[in-house]
Structure formats: C-alpha cells, structure tokens
Amino acid sequence: MNVLSINKIIDISMEISEEMTVYKNREENRPKIEVTRDFKNSDAYETTMTVGMHTGTHLDRPLHMIEEGETMDSLTPDRLVVPCQVLDMTAVEEGITKEDLEGKKIPRDHFILLKTKNSFEEHFNFSFVYLAASGAEFLKAQGIIGVGIDALGIEREQPEKNTHKILLEKDIMILEGLRLKDAEEGAYLLIAPPLKIKGAEAAPVRALLVR
Numbered sequence: 001m002n003v004l005s006i007n008k009i010i011d012i013s014m015e016i017s018e019e020m021t022v023y024k025n026r027e028e029n030r031p032k033i034e035v036t037r038d039f040k041n042s043d044a045y046e047t048t049m050t051v052g053m054h055t056g057t058h059l060d061r062p063l064h065m066i067e068e069g070e071t072m073d074s075l076t077p078d079r080l081v082v083p084c085q086v087l088d089m090t091a092v093e094e095g096i097t098k099e100d101l102e103g104k105k106i107p108r109d110h111f112i113l114l115k116t117k118n119s120f121e122e123h124f125n126f127s128f129v130y131l132a133a134s135g136a137e138f139l140k141a142q143g144i145i146g147v148g149i150d151a152l153g154i155e156r157e158q159p160e161k162n163t164h165k166i167l168l169e170k171d172i173m174i175l176e177g178l179r180l181k182d183a184e185e186g187a188y189l190l191i192a193p194p195l196k197i198k199g200a201e202a203a204p205v206r207a208l209l210v211r
Contacts, residue, residue, distance in 0.1 A: 009208055010210075010211075011207075012178045012182075012183060012207045013056070013178075013179065013207045014056040014177050014179055016031055016055070016056050016204070018031055020055075021124050022055060023153060028052075029052050029054070031050065031051040031056075032051075033048075051204065053200055053201065053202040053203055054202050055177075056204060057175070057176070057177040057178060057179075057204065058175075059072075059080070059174065059194040059202060059203055060154075060168065061168075061202060062168040062171060063200075063201035064164065064202055065164040071199050071200055072195070072197045072198075072200040073198045073199065075173075077193040079145065079173065080193040080194070080205075081190070081193070082110070082111050082145060082190055083109075084113060084189065084190035085105060085107055085112055085113070085187055086113045086180065086184070086185050086186060086188060086209070087101070087104050087114055087185060089129070090116055092129055093129070094127075094129065094132075095131065095132030096114060096131050096132055097132045097134045098132075101139065102138070106144065108142060109143060110145065111145055111147070111148065112146070113147075113183070114131065114150070115183060115185070116180075118150040119150040127156075128156060130154060130155050130156040131155060133162040137166055139167075140166060145173065146173030146175065147172065147175070148175030149175070150177075150179060151177070154167075154176055188210060189210040189211075191207070191208045191209075192208065
C-alpha cells in the first residue's frame with residue numbers, strides 16, 4: 001500500500017467575512033451573513049450567506065470572459081488536485097511580463113501560482129501586481145494547466161481583458177484571491193476544487209498547498 005507523506009499543509013485561501021477585503025472596496029462585493037436560527041428561539045444554530053462568485057479566493061471559468069464559454073459544472077475535480085509550482089515574483093512592481101518569467105522553473109502540465117507583494121497587504125491596493133498579457137502568453141506557451149495570483153484580479157485595468165482571454169480561451173484555469181505569504185517558491189500539490197454550481201462563471205474555492 002502506498003502511503004502519502006505530508007510534511008506541511010498551507011491554507012492559501014482568504015477568510016470569508018463581512019469585513020473582508022473585496023475588489024475595489026465595492027460594497028456590492030461584500031458578503032452578507034445572517035443568523036436565521038439561534039439558541040434563543042430554536043434548538044439549533046443556522047446562518048445564510050449571500051456572496052458573489054468572485055469574492056475572496058475563487059476560480060474563473062471561460063464563461064467569465066467568453067460568450068457561451070464553459071461553466072463550473074463542466075469542471076471535473078481532478079483538475080484541481082494537481083502538481084503546482086509557486087514562483088516568487090515579489091520583486092515585480094507592476095505587471096508580470098514574459099521577461100519576468102523567463103528563467104523560472106515552469107513545468108508543463110502544472111498549475112503555476114504567482115507570489116507577489118500582494119500577499120503582504122491586507123487592504124485593497126488599486127495598484128496591485130497583476131499578470132501582463134505578455135506573461136500570460138508566455139505561460140500558455142509553456143503548457144501550463146492553470147495560473148493563480150495573490151490579487152483579487154489577475155489583470156488590472158486592461159480594457160480588452162487580454163490576460164483573462166489569453167488563458168480562458170485555452171481553458172487554462174485562473175485562481176484569484178490567493179494568500180501566498182507563507183508559501184516559499186517551489187513544488188507543491190495544489191488542492192483547490194471549487195463549489196459545483198450549475199451554469200456559474202466562477203465559484204469560491206478553499207485552496208491548500210501540500211508539501
């Protein structure tokens with residue numbers, strides 16, 4: 001019998017709360033959590049939550065940017081239990097370009113996670129580090145299966161949404177809203193299946209790195 005040896009598990013997910021950081025600090029992006037039953041009026045405790053699909057740590061599917069693109073229910077969970085490479089990009093100040101990625105270890109058929117200075121900020125920074133279109137094209141050419149970043153968006157103020165489209169048109173998965181402060185550069189197993197929501201263009205994820 002094979003035994004899986006686990007030395008470390010790192011939770012790289014954002015905690016969901018009404019006070020959490022949301023994209024551009026927009027109130028409509030903030031989750032709402034309501035207690036519907038408690039021990040004052042019932043024998044059980046229950047809550048309901050209203051949350052956007054792009055709140056906190058989440059996975060984008062092609063429909064997010066491509067008309068009639070694939071949705072969350074067509075994604076099999078084995079695609080999110082995969083080998084992963086964390087790349088330390090903390091020296092980058094703006095967009096991560098092809099030149100920034102050249103020389104990094106980028107194995108084929110791996111999920112690539114971009115660790116930037118975003119992971120060390122708790123507030124929403126309108127100048128967050130993002131993946132530039134040239135960086136997305138470079139990663140696509142390496143044969144990756146997915147890319148994640150520690151910002152609530154993988155691109156920033158790109159009118160044509162080039163980064164998203166370069167990746168999603170090839171069904172390269174996009175994970176946004178990661179927390180990579182405690183993850184050193186190197187190889188891991190990524191476990192990050194999203195909620196299975198019919199027809200959805202994105203869904204929340206509880207993402208873990210296993211070493």
